[in-house]
Amino acid sequence: MGSHRRLAPSGFVRGAGTARAAFTAVSAAAAVLGALPAGPALAAPHGGTGAEVDRLYQEAEKATEAYDKADERAGLLHRQVRDAQDRIARRQQRVNTLRESLGSLAGAQYRSGGLDPSLALLFSDDPADYLDKATTLDRIGTHQAGELRNLRQALRELVQERAEATRALTELEKARRAVVAHKRTVEQKLARARALLNSLSPTEREAYDRASRSGRDDLLPGVSGLSGLDGGPAASARAAAAVAAARSALGRPYVWGANGPSGFDCSGLMQWAYAQAGVHLPRTSQEQRHAGRQIPLSQARPGDLVVYRSDASHVAMYVGHGRVIHAPYPGAPVRYDPVGMMPISSVTRV
Template identity: 45%
Template sequence: MASHRKPPQHRRSGSRARTLLTAVLAGAAASAGLDGVGHAAPKPTPEQVREEVDQLYREAEAATEKYNGARERTEAAERRVGKLQDEAARRTEELNTARESLGSAAAAQYRSGNGLGPAMQLALSSDPDRFLRDAGLAERAGALQATEVASVARQIRELDEVRQEARTELKELEDQQKRAQRHKKTVTGKLGKARRLLSRLTAEERARLAAESGGGNAEAPPARPGGTGGAKNSSGTVSAPNTRAAAAISYAQRKLGSPYVWGATGPDAFDCSGLVQAAYRSAGVSLPRTTYAQIGAGQRVSRSQLRPGDLVFFYPGVTHVGMYIGDGKMIHAPNPSAPVRVAPVDEMPFAGATRVV
């Protein structure tokens, strides 16, 4: 009878499990190259690298503009906090002076044998909340004391309001700093990935891509005021519509060849919005820090209406800006692989234009 028994079920299951495990491991070994034959990913072509790097640069530039905006708001919050802290210190000093004056009056009153009135007791209390709740008792004090006590009460309220406003601004400052750090992390991550991609190319391939990136060249004729179009005059210079536009163009021309550094506003390095901001600042015109704020800083104009000095914007989301100089060209800070240079306006998707002067 024993010869007809079925083998135990757990042995049969164990055998199948071992067979399956062996097959899985063999497949994993083959896919991982453990069978002695490597399967390395094919090296991307320079064109593929360029496409991916350009995309990373665009994403980094979008994050850069968000970082610039967060930094601008951070700096504004820092200024507000500083003013509020100064105001709180001034009001605290005034309050202490007022309470010292009441203290002197109270001492004189006590020495005279009249004792301290209820209003005076409240004014000198270390519990301002109780003082404010019971300030109605001041009405039972003399007219002079009532006026002094009311003044102290008002100063306590105003100081508390200033301190509360300062606390709110400090919270906003902390939030903006965190946002800036997040955007900074995004930018550095994108740029780091782009550098790693470029490092896989030969020196010759990198040099060729750098020459092609951004288009155009690093030279432009000087700008002169006069005229409304973009054509060069008989001397070969660009005719700017007014002296401020001419001054801004002249500044940008002097910065040709300067490196692109994200978050930079000069004088030796720039990002795209930092360049146009610095150029117009040199002409006495104040522009916002970011591309998406700069596009709203003047009169919107169509592409057919462009004049030298106009700001030209690119890509959905308005993440890149240059300065038009005429003849279909602009000066801009392209990306970390190319310096400030002259380039055709039509080399990137046009998003709009603004005339600031």
């Protein structure tokens, strides 16, 4: 989950490096969360604590997706406001130019046409010269009327642009408030999870870390319907390029709200990897699940997006042989994990 102009890792994210617990670290916790399919039984230290940590990480991931969406919306609105302000400045310049032009014409007309036309003709020393001037003044009057119409149109457009800019500014402020609210939620969830992990004894913490799904390919055989998955070629050249990009990110840290290249959240890694292949993906995992054609898991090939949970709050990239690459959670780097590490919602071929 992450984006272009992304935030640098905040203090609490860096501190979360000590929190090496997985979302679905133990089967006992998974039974509570529904986060892992049935697999080998793993001992869970302080089972209630482990389940609570997993729940907090899952809720933080949902909040991160909401943060990403709000942040993307705020960025779009900011660009709209900036563009509207540029248009307003240009329209204001045109209004000023038209006003100056009309002022010059009005002054010339006043100086040249202050007398009633019939009296001016009577007092003229050269009637032919007067008629020539009158013809010029008539042309000035016609031009002036056109300039007045242009000015009225420019003023209408200026008022409309200002109204649209005001609406965009109001929406931008709402989006910024949403960003702040979601950020606060993420920080609170992660801080609580970190505190719970720190409450474990060293022995319990070590056992909890060992129970992490990371690198546990032995979980895969216990997952129904996944035994037939193999490597196979990528579905397309761009999918192969995206897989190569994702593999190049292995070991880089999870940073919520980030989409690379130094750190990633789950959808941020997918967006960045496909961007290296020249493909633009939406920002959030909920949107990414609809970024292509959905296929059965049995047909998954390298480069396909695997979306997890019923709310589509996590996403990974299938790389073959029953494994995915993803950015798991704070404190865990981009890594390989079994495709069946948690309930699969859908598989999307970009």
